[in-house]
Amino acid sequence: MMLEPILPQVLSVRRIPNADRAMLEAYGANPDRHCALGLVTCDQDDALYVALDEATKHAPVSVVYARSFYAGAAHASGRLSGEILGVLAGANPDEVDEGLDALLRCLQHDACFYDADGHGTVTVFPHVITSLGHYLSREAGLAVGDAMAYLVAPPIEAAIALDAALKAADVRAAKIFPPPTETNFSAAWLSGSLPACEAAAMAYAEAVVDVATRPLDR
Amino acid sequence: MSRTRTLVSELRSRLGAADPLPPAPAVPDIPPPPARVFPVVLERGRFAQAAAKHTTALVGIGQVGSRYATDVVLQFQAELAVAHEAVNTELPDEWGEGHALLPLRSRVTDHREFLLRPDLGRRLDDDSLARLRERADRDPDVQLILADGLSAVACVGSGLDLMSHMTRECEARGWRVGTPVCAKFARVWLEDEIGEEVGAKVAVIILGERPGLGTGDGLSAYVVHGPRVGNTDGNRNMMSNIHQRGTPPNQAAQRLALLIDAMMTQGTSGVGLDLTGLADLGEAAGTGYRAPQVRERLVEMDR
Numbered sequence: 001m002m003l004e005p006i007l008p009q010v011l012s013v014r015r016i017p018n019a020d021r022a023m024l025e026a027y028g029a030n031p032d033r034h035c036a037l038g039l040v041t042c043d044q045d046d047a048l049y050v051a052l053d054e055a056t057k058h059a060p061v062s063v064v065y066a067r068s069f070y071a072g073a074a075h076a077s078g079r080l081s082g083e084i085l086g087v088l089a090g091a092n093p094d095e096v097d098e099g100l101d102a103l104l105r106c107l108q109h110d111a112c113f114y115d116a117d118g119h120g121t122v123t124v125f126p127h128v129i130t131s132l133g134h135y136l137s138r139e140a141g142l143a144v145g146d147a148m149a150y151l152v153a154p155p156i157e158a159a160i161a162l163d164a165a166l167k168a169a170d171v172r173a174a175k176i177f178p179p180p181t182e183t184n185f186s187a188a189w190l191s192g193s194l195p196a197c198e199a200a201a202m203a204y205a206e207a208v209v210d211v212a213t214r215p216l217d218r
Numbered sequence: 219m220s221r222t223r224t225l226v227s228e229l230r231s232r233l234g235a236a237d238p239l240p241p242a243p244a245v246p247d248i249p250p251p252p253a254r255v256f257p258v259v260l261e262r263g264r265f266a267q268a269a270a271k272h273t274t275a276l277v278g279i280g281q282v283g284s285r286y287a288t289d290v291v292l293q294f295q296a297e298l299a300v301a302h303e304a305v306n307t308e309l310p311d312e313w314g315e316g317h318a319l320l321p322l323r324s325r326v327t328d329h330r331e332f333l334l335r336p337d338l339g340r341r342l343d344d345d346s347l348a349r350l351r352e353r354a355d356r357d358p359d360v361q362l363i364l365a366d367g368l369s370a371v372a373c374v375g376s377g378l379d380l381m382s383h384m385t386r387e388c389e390a391r392g393w394r395v396g397t398p399v400c401a402k403f404a405r406v407w408l409e410d411e412i413g414e415e416v417g418a419k420v421a422v423i424i425l426g427e428r429p430g431l432g433t434g435d436g437l438s439a440y441v442v443h444g445p446r447v448g449n450t451d452g453n454r455n456m457m458s459n460i461h462q463r464g465t466p467p468n469q470a471a472q473r474l475a476l477l478i479d480a481m482m483t484q485g486t487s488g489v490g491l492d493l494t495g496l497a498d499l500g501e502a503a504g505t506g507y508r509a510p511q512v513r514e515r516l517v518e519m520d521r
Contacts, residue, residue: 003235109245110223112223126226128221
């Protein structure tokens with residue numbers, strides 16, 4: 001069935017209430033401000049990036065580490081690895097807990113890939129963030145509270161769809177990740193007003209579906 | 219509800235899918251952040267309750283959880299602001315002359331320097347010294363000096379009142395009072411130089427004392443027998459908290475006169491002065507009924 005949500009699977013959620021100083025430093029936290037860490041692995045990297053950003057809106061936590069694994073969830077190093085490890089850091093375990101709650105809520109109800117060809121062999125992530133948190137706003141060079149379209153698809157679909165999205169609405173590219181990324185997908189972050197971001201994201205999804213349906217049709 | 223899922227669902231039906239997507243599960247209620255509301259607990263101790271009726275000190279103020287109540291904190295901050303303001307106030311240059319006092323000035327040039335350099339506040343500048351030599355009476359029994367000290371507010375407020383009470387008390391005892399002077403940017407030890415210059419037997423400096431909480435109007439009086447530069451605090455006697463909620467100026471003048479009397483008799487002051495004779499202050503003791511002291515409310519709050 002076309003454009004059906006493919007829900008992200010959370011593979012592990014763990015917490016370190018009082019992490020060692022060396023551990024904090026290695027994962028990018030500041031030992032003077034942070035004490036507790038929350039670690040999550042998930043089989044959809046982009047959904048987790050969005051969820052990590054969501055956590056920073058609900059709790060005083062920082063996203064200190066978030067990296068995708070090479071070649072994606074289908075080639076993971078272990079059953080719990082998925083395709084990303086995300087780390088939240090906070091001044092105490094309660095704050096990290098609040099952040100993790102918001103993160104899991106976001107993965108369950110909001111951010112997910114969609115099936116673009118009806119067989120699950122082409123997927124698209126046409127996500128609209130209505131209000132950026134501290135993490136993605138910093139990564140994208142935008143302000144906290146801005147709207148952003150977070151768009152991901154496989155290489156050829158992404159290229160065609162990004163062009164369509166940029167032409168569909170008054171948006172500008174905040175950042176473009178051409179292939180290959182770690183997971184071999186291609187991504188783009190577009191900024192503009194919320195309606196413009198929504199129109200761009202839907203144009204993107206529609207173009208991905210189009211390419212997936214007629215890949216050889218010039 | 220996810221905005222993106224709604225949009226994709228719409229796109230899907232636009233692209234011709236007949237069957238609607240199953241609706242996304244409802245977002246659970248997000249619990250409000252944990253907050254504990256503590257009731258205001260009034261003071262339970264009977265001693266503290268009784269004491270609070272008679273003092274402006276912070277006793278019997280109750281609690282909220284393990285902290286002060288908000289109105290107590292606000293009152294505290296307001297009183298601290300009063301103290302800061304008193305320290306930062308500067309005595310106007312022409313104030314002394316305008317109140318028939320001989321205007322003098324220490325070697326300090328500005329208010330910041332006054333706070334940072336106590337040593338400069340203990341000596342007269344050259345102009346003041348010349349003016350003192352030219353215009354002040356020589357060899358009085360008592361030399362009265364009014365000064366700003368650390369609270370010009372107190373000096374302007376009740377300084378003249380205390381000066382006139384002091385003059386009356388001294389003259390009633392037959393002492394010759396010197397030309398009253400007003401010193402700006404003055405520290406306590408300035409009385410030594412002034413007293414030595416005019417050749418006074420006893421020098422009294424009345425100056426605004428370092429403000430405490432809500433008491434920016436307190437005066438102190440430092441009395442020294444045989445003033446001369448080089449005296450230390452061991453040569454002085456002092457009386458503090460001269461204001462309406464502490465020792466009122468008229469009563470303070472009576473007590474200071476008794477103190478000066480003892481100095482005149484014994485020919486010394488400070489640690490050498492025998493105060494046992496002052497055990498019975500008589501009228502100046504002020505042991506009669508006095509209305510309970512109430513903390514002045516600077517902040518009003520609805521409980």
